Amino acid sequence: MIEVDVRLKLGAFELDAAFRNDAGVTALFGQSGSGKSVMLGVIAGLLRPDSGYVRLDGEALVDVEAGIFVPASRRRIGLVFQDANLFPHLSVRQNLLYGRWFAPRDARRIDFDAVVETLGIGRLLSRSPVRLSGGERQRVAIGRALLSCPKLLLFDEPLAALDKQRKLEILPLIERVRDEFNVPMVYVSHAVEEVARLAPCVVIIDAGRVKFVGDPVMAFSRLTSRPVEDRFDLSSVLSVRVDERPPSHGLTPLRHPSGVIWVAGPVGPPGSMARVVVKATDVVLSRSRPAEISARSALQGKVAHIKLDGPIATTEIELQDDGHLLATITRGALEDLALEPGQGVYALFKSAALDERSIGVARGEGEARGLTSFTSASE
Amino acid sequence: MLLAVTSAQAGIFHEPNQSADIHSGARTGNAKNLNAAASPDRQSSPTVERGPRDGSSTAVSEYTPRASRIEEERAKPLLVFLSLIDLSPAEWTAIWLSLKIATVATFASLPLGIFTAYALARWRFPGKMIVNGLVHLPLVLPPVVTGFMLLLLFGRRGLLGAYLAEIGVVFSFRWTGAALACAVMGFPLMVRAMRLSFETIDRRLELASETLGANRLWTFFMVTLPLATPGVVVGAILAFAKALGEFGATITFVSNIPGETQTISAAIYSYTQVPGGDENAMRLTFVAVFIALAALLASEVVQRRAEKRLGSAD
Numbered sequence: 001m002i003e004v005d006v007r008l009k010l011g012a013f014e015l016d017a018a019f020r021n022d023a024g025v026t027a028l029f030g031q032s033g034s035g036k037s038v039m040l041g042v043i044a045g046l047l048r049p050d051s052g053y054v055r056l057d058g059e060a061l062v063d064v065e066a067g068i069f070v071p072a073s074r075r076r077i078g079l080v081f082q083d084a085n086l087f088p089h090l091s092v093r094q095n096l097l098y099g100r101w102f103a104p105r106d107a108r109r110i111d112f113d114a115v116v117e118t119l120g121i122g123r124l125l126s127r128s129p130v131r132l133s134g135g136e137r138q139r140v141a142i143g144r145a146l147l148s149c150p151k152l153l154l155f156d157e158p159l160a161a162l163d164k165q166r167k168l169e170i171l172p173l174i175e176r177v178r179d180e181f182n183v184p185m186v187y188v189s190h191a192v193e194e195v196a197r198l199a200p201c202v203v204i205i206d207a208g209r210v211k212f213v214g215d216p217v218m219a220f221s222r223l224t225s226r227p228v229e230d231r232f233d234l235s236s237v238l239s240v241r242v243d244e245r246p247p248s249h250g251l252t253p254l255r256h257p258s259g260v261i262w263v264a265g266p267v268g269p270p271g272s273m274a275r276v277v278v279k280a281t282d283v284v285l286s287r288s289r290p291a292e293i294s295a296r297s298a299l300q301g302k303v304a305h306i307k308l309d310g311p312i313a314t315t316e317i318e319l320q321d322d323g324h325l326l327a328t329i330t331r332g333a334l335e336d337l338a339l340e341p342g343q344g345v346y347a348l349f350k351s352a353a354l355d356e357r358s359i360g361v362a363r364g365e366g367e368a369r370g371l372t373s374f375t376s377a378s379e
Numbered sequence: 380m381l382l383a384v385t386s387a388q389a390g391i392f393h394e395p396n397q398s399a400d401i402h403s404g405a406r407t408g409n410a411k412n413l414n415a416a417a418s419p420d421r422q423s424s425p426t427v428e429r430g431p432r433d434g435s436s437t438a439v440s441e442y443t444p445r446a447s448r449i450e451e452e453r454a455k456p457l458l459v460f461l462s463l464i465d466l467s468p469a470e471w472t473a474i475w476l477s478l479k480i481a482t483v484a485t486f487a488s489l490p491l492g493i494f495t496a497y498a499l500a501r502w503r504f505p506g507k508m509i510v511n512g513l514v515h516l517p518l519v520l521p522p523v524v525t526g527f528m529l530l531l532l533f534g535r536r537g538l539l540g541a542y543l544a545e546i547g548v549v550f551s552f553r554w555t556g557a558a559l560a561c562a563v564m565g566f567p568l569m570v571r572a573m574r575l576s577f578e579t580i581d582r583r584l585e586l587a588s589e590t591l592g593a594n595r596l597w598t599f600f601m602v603t604l605p606l607a608t609p610g611v612v613v614g615a616i617l618a619f620a621k622a623l624g625e626f627g628a629t630i631t632f633v634s635n636i637p638g639e640t641q642t643i644s645a646a647i648y649s650y651t652q653v654p655g656g657d658e659n660a661m662r663l664t665f666v667a668v669f670i671a672l673a674a675l676l677a678s679e680v681v682q683r684r685a686e687k688r689l690g691s692a693d
Contacts, residue, residue, distance in 0.1 A: 044590055072589040073598075079590040085583045088689045089605045098601075102592030130689065148591045 002026065002152065002184065006042050006052035006062075015039060015208040018052075025178055027199035028188045029219070031227060035208040036188045040156050043186060044079050045072035056152055076103070078145030078183075082157045084137040086129035092140050093125040099148025110149045110181055118176050119143050135166035139173065146177060153177075155187045159194060168357050171197060175360060192220055196237040196275045197360030216275060221324035223305050223316045231312060234280040236326045238319075242361065244270045251296075251351065257321035259299040262351040268361030276359055280314065283327035284348040287337055295348040299325065303343045306334070315339065317347050466662060472638055473646040474666055480554055480642060481622035484561035485569075485615050492566060492618070493611060496573030497603070517628070518567040526631025529560055533632075556633040557640045561625045565618030572617055576610020577603070609685035616678040620671055643667050 005018035015035045019026075028036040041047035043054055045061065053063040060068045061075055078099065086095050096115070100108060116122050119139045129137060138158055145153055155174070159167045171194060178185060178198065189195050195202055195216055202219040204212040206227035212219050219225055221236035240254035240261060254261040254276060261276060268274060289298060301319035313334040317325045325347050339345065466474070498504070499511055517525050533540040533550040540551060550556035580603060588598040604611070626644040633640040635649060647663045650656030 046586055046590070071594070072586070073592055073594040075590075076592065077590060079587065081583060081587065085581070085587045087584060087588075087602060087606075089602075089608075098588070098593075099591030102597070128688070144591065 001057050003055040006049035006054065008042060008049045013208060017205060017210045019203045019210055019213050021201045023201045025185045025187055025199040027195040027202045028186060028205055029195050029202050030205035031190055034205045036205050037156055040154050040188050044077050044154055045070060045075045076150050077152045077154060078148050078150035079154045080141050080145045080158045082160050084141040086137055086140055088130050092127050092129055095129060095140055096143050096147050099144060103149045107149050110147055112147060115143045115146055118180060119173055134162050135169055138170055142177060146181060150183060153183045153185045155185065157189055174198060192235045193277050193358045196277050217323060221326060223307055223314065231328045232281060234326055234328060235277050236324065238276045238278060238323050240274055240276055242268050242270050242272050242274055256299060258301055258319040262296040263354050263356040264351055265356035267356050267359050272361045274359050274361045276354060278325060278349055280326040280328040282349045282353040283325065285327050285329055286346045286348060289346050296351040297349050299347045301345060301347060303339050303341050303345060317345060469637060470663060473641055473643050476554060477623055477642040480557045480561055481619050484558040484565060484622045485619045488562040488566055488569060489615060492569040492614060493573060496570045497577050500574045500577035514570050515567045517564050522627025523631050525563060526560060526628035529632040552633050552636060554639055557629050560628040560632045561622035564625045564628050565621035568621050569614040569618040572614035573610050576607040580606045609682050612681045613678045616674050620674045623670055
């Protein structure tokens with residue numbers, strides 16, 4: 001259980017944010033400069049808030065009014081930085097064991113070999129971090145933070161500096177860490193894919209203020225909860241169930257109450273739950289279901305909101321039975337289709353535009369661990 | 380074997396010439412004059428006691444033949460070169476003393492140097508500019524002024540010296556005083572190199588260390604200091620080299636006493652003050668060049684190795 005309610009002024013920027021969550025992973029989502037990293041610094045103890053408190057499992061880490069400030073070194077909160085920040089004068093093994101050495105003896109519950117095994121860094125142990133690739137460095141950084149046996153693990157955009165291939169390698173590792181070591185996490189990112197995959201609870205931060213707290217499906221698919229973003233950053237999240245794959249073509253059907261989404265490739269075992277990220281610019285709207293068209297996925301719904309921005313119109317489609325979807329179209333298309341709130345539409349998108357590799361599947365037989373335990377703590 | 384040859388030749392070609400006379404003169408009375416000549420202001424200084432200590436070098440006369448011997452051997456360059464390395468006990472004493480003083484000065488000032496460099500690099504405190512100025516003062520002041528200020532402070536009747544003398548710590552006219560002078564003169568060089576090194580360390584590595592449970596002190600010894608090691612070593616070597624070459628402040632503060640405060644530099648100076656002393660000065664010059672080069676090479680090697688180990692900070 002993490003409870004945060006802090007205010008901090010840094011030059012012209014002001015953080016005034018509060019949230020609480022007891023799900024395993026909390027994602028802090030926001031544009032760069034929104035204050036999510038400042039928030040992380042406050043939680044880790046690297047920054048002192050002007051007022052307010054941070055509590056972890058009921059224990060105050062900082063409480064300005066009560067005069068409590070636990071220094072970073074005694075908070076036992078592991079932090080994984082964007083650029084790893086491994087100690088260049090120590091070997092990989094020494095880096096991994098650094099935090100463990102300072103952890104109280106009875107708190108060293110996380111096994112060294114298990115972490116090395118999970119992260120696949122066994123062959124790197126005797127090397128110098130200077131000679132590692134970006135992806136390897138980030139693995140070691142995750143292991144180092146984890147092996148300090150923290151009460152809370154913080155990730156500060158750990159994948160932002162990596163290329164797409166590396167991201168797809170590391171993301172499942174973070175999932176495994178989440179599932180195998182049972183350490184609560186706060187994950188900071190501005191990538192919807194990462195957040196949708198990892199976190200059952202999203203805190204959207206905009207200009208130093210909390211805009212929304214809730215599950216990713218709600219957080220990302222509603223216009224009202226999104227800060228003003230570039231249209232290419234805008235995507236929505238759908239909660240789907242993986243269906244049996246027909247033998248032909250290798251496509252996988254993902255079932256949503258409003259229709260079937262096809263993705264090009266295998267996605268976890270049938271029956272499991274998954275979250276799919278759909279880019280708003282990839283969505284085509286149609287008033288009738290088109291017959292001869294290459295787009296394979298068509299979801300039925302009706303227009304809920306329309307936001308105009310010059311020649312661009314962002315529409316929020318309320319899907320039939322469950323969920324929302326954002327679609328960015330032009331003003332011309334909006335007028336030709338005579339779209340207005342309440343109008344029934346089909347939302348179409350190309351299966352080829354969805355990256356099946358970035359779809360995370362919750363483990364277990366459909367009873368997804370993260371997915372069923374959404375705890376929306378919005379106030 | 381070389382020694383045997385040269386002394387035999389010395390025996391053959393020895394003439395009790397001018398140079399020998401000067402040397403024997405120096406032993407009895409002129410040493411005092413040399414010292415006095417080296418620091419004339421001492422005569423008027425109110426806080427200092429005068430003169431060299433007793434029982435200083437009696438070895439001077441032992442190598443008196445050499446000057447004439449070398450003149451005879453001009454035709455044999457190799458032998459001349461080798462004989463340059465053939466040092467007299469008095470010269471060995473000066474070299475040993477130089478190394479001792481420089482080593483003690485370097486190591487004694489190292490902890491304070493590291494602390495000062497770190498404080499200047501990382502902390503914000505009132506009077507930081509004044510501290511910075513004080514540290515750098517010996518770099519810009521004439522060395523004689525620094526030496527004289529040391530004399531006023533640490534002389535037997537100086538501001539601090541009088542008090543220190545009561546508890547048995549005496550700097551004036553001791554090799555410890557020479558080490559103090561060298562430490563003060565080398566301090567700015569030491570602190571500069573170290574401060575630069577501390578400033579280039581990525582702050583986030585220290586923050587990472589703290590989030591891993593190491594408090595500030597542990598972080599300093601486990602992360603900051605190891606990463607600053609190249610700068611610390613270079614700073615120490617610079618201070619060591621400066622201490623070896625230090626002359627002005629040392630001779631002002633502790634005079635030029637063979638066997639106690641006469642370093643290589645001071646010995647060379649003394650030789651240049653007497654006719655025919657050039658060859659002796661030359662020999663010590665070679666030694667000084669050799670030691671300085673070795674120190675520079677050592678610092679180069681340390682830096683290369685550190686760069687290789689820590690990689691380019693990317």
